[in-house]
Amino acid sequence: xxxxxxxxxxxxxxxxxxxxxxxxxxxxxxxxxxxxxxxxxxxxxxxxxxxxxxxxxxxxxxxxxxxxxxxxxxxxxxxxxxxxxxxxxxxxxxxxxxxxxxxxxxxxxxxxxxxxxxxxxxxxxxxxxxxxxxxxxxxxxxxxxxxxxxxxxxxxxxxxxxxxxxxxxxxxxxxxxxxxxxxxxxxxxxxxxxxxxxxxxxxxxxxxxxxxxxxxxxxxx
Amino acid sequence: xxxxxxxxxxxxxxxxxxxxxxxxxxxxxxxxxxxxxxxxxxxxxxxxxxxxxxxxxxxxxxxxxxxxxxxxxxxxxxxxxxxxxxxxxxxxxxxxxxxxxxxxxxxxxxxxxxxxxxxxxxxxxxxxxxxxxxxxxxxxxxxxxxxxxxxxxxxxxxxxxxxxxxxxxxxxxxxxxxxxxxxxxxxxxxxxxxxxxxxxxxxxxxxxxxxxxxxxxx
Numbered sequence: 001x002x003x004x005x006x007x008x009x010x011x012x013x014x015x016x017x018x019x020x021x022x023x024x025x026x027x028x029x030x031x032x033x034x035x036x037x038x039x040x041x042x043x044x045x046x047x048x049x050x051x052x053x054x055x056x057x058x059x060x061x062x063x064x065x066x067x068x069x070x071x072x073x074x075x076x077x078x079x080x081x082x083x084x085x086x087x088x089x090x091x092x093x094x095x096x097x098x099x100x101x102x103x104x105x106x107x108x109x110x111x112x113x114x115x116x117x118x119x120x121x122x123x124x125x126x127x128x129x130x131x132x133x134x135x136x137x138x139x140x141x142x143x144x145x146x147x148x149x150x151x152x153x154x155x156x157x158x159x160x161x162x163x164x165x166x167x168x169x170x171x172x173x174x175x176x177x178x179x180x181x182x183x184x185x186x187x188x189x190x191x192x193x194x195x196x197x198x199x200x201x202x203x204x205x206x207x208x209x210x211x212x213x214x215x216x217x218x219x220x221x
Numbered sequence: 222x223x224x225x226x227x228x229x230x231x232x233x234x235x236x237x238x239x240x241x242x243x244x245x246x247x248x249x250x251x252x253x254x255x256x257x258x259x260x261x262x263x264x265x266x267x268x269x270x271x272x273x274x275x276x277x278x279x280x281x282x283x284x285x286x287x288x289x290x291x292x293x294x295x296x297x298x299x300x301x302x303x304x305x306x307x308x309x310x311x312x313x314x315x316x317x318x319x320x321x322x323x324x325x326x327x328x329x330x331x332x333x334x335x336x337x338x339x340x341x342x343x344x345x346x347x348x349x350x351x352x353x354x355x356x357x358x359x360x361x362x363x364x365x366x367x368x369x370x371x372x373x374x375x376x377x378x379x380x381x382x383x384x385x386x387x388x389x390x391x392x393x394x395x396x397x398x399x400x401x402x403x404x405x406x407x408x409x410x411x412x413x414x415x416x417x418x419x420x421x422x423x424x425x426x427x428x429x430x431x432x433x434x435x436x437x438x439x
Contacts, residue, residue: 057329059348066358069358071355072358
């Protein structure tokens with residue numbers, strides 16, 4: 001997976017990657033994740049949840065989340081776009097129409113997902129894509145649902161979305177790949193809130209390594 | 222329990238390129254540790270249902286349904302399947318578009334690609350595999366409760382990986398500890414239960430204001 005299709009979505013909106021010496025191979029870092037811990041605490045007290053993971057399939061995440069039983073839906077947004085350039089082009093031009101293919105709607109009798117693991121997806125979207133995804137996620141979730149997002153506050157982000165592996169209830173392993181970093185959109189909370197109008201911030205944590213973690217709640221109605 | 226020798230795909234030699242429309246897939250047979258198994262070679266293409274009473278290794282193409290509820294089914298690296306698969310242990314090393322129903326366990330290997338839903342008491346996604354769909358992690362009712370277990374086999378360094386097999390031990394707590402070696406700090410001193418919309422921006426606490434912060438540092 002090269003991630004080219006995904007990058008296409010932002011091609012016109014973001015400057016080209018900042019030239020730096022290419023890094024070799026994936027890099028791994030472990031960071032604390034207080035938002036994950038907060039989410040886990042809530043899941044431990046709740047009924048088996050329906051979880052929508054926007055990231056790729058990661059075995060250790062499936063293992064970790066299986067303790068809550070329930071249902072885990074893996075969307076692999078990045079992988080799907082990277083594997084289909086046509087889809088990536090359409091996602092750039094008309095994100096609303098494509099999202100129904102990328103994230104199928106819940107059934108009429110299904111109250112919706114209880115949790116969305118968005119990881120760093122928002123770092124790789126432009127404004128229109130953010131708006132479309134925010135509205136779509138609101139339709140896919142039930143009121144009170146949680147959304148976990150990691151938004152970059154640093155100037156640069158990896159060229160491709162990071163793969164996050166849950167190490168334990170309050171640590172994430174970041175698997176960073178891609179040749180060189182690119183400029184970060186550094187979404188401000190107000191911008192995030194505008195795009196994710198169906199959600200409100202329940203908790204947020206500014207972390208030292210240039211990431212702000214959000215645990216958001218789907219509003220009623 | 223999972224016995225790898227039984228389920229490792231066997232390299233099959235291409236056989237007569239017949240393309241039966243359905244039913245018993247049992248041509249080239251090999252005798253594995255667990256008994257007979259049929260191999261559908263890379264040149265074989267089947268459209269229709271596949272049923273039988275022996276383990277199956279698919280290196281060819283199948284479109285339809287594989288119904289071997291009591292048997293092990295392996296989709297080898299060259300296998301391309303567009304079908305729902307019912308089996309006891311299902312291992313995917315090739316490509317499957319369809320839903321998988323494992324009576325005991327489903328394994329998607331590193332080389333595997335699955336687009337569909339997985340239902341089994343235990344599911345293993347190996348690192349590097351590609352999967353898109355849902356995993357039903359509810360334990361089967363007739364099984365002992367809480368046996369639903371999804372696991373990662375190749376995430377070597379995960380501190381919780383030790384629990385990758387066996388039962389999930391009554392939820393929550395359990396393996397989730399064990400993290401003490403890293404500084405977690407991050408006293409979640411957070412908690413702005415506010416709306417991010419508008420300009421309140423209380424979540425943005427780069428200046429240390431509001432509720433947001435608590436570095437879970439490195």
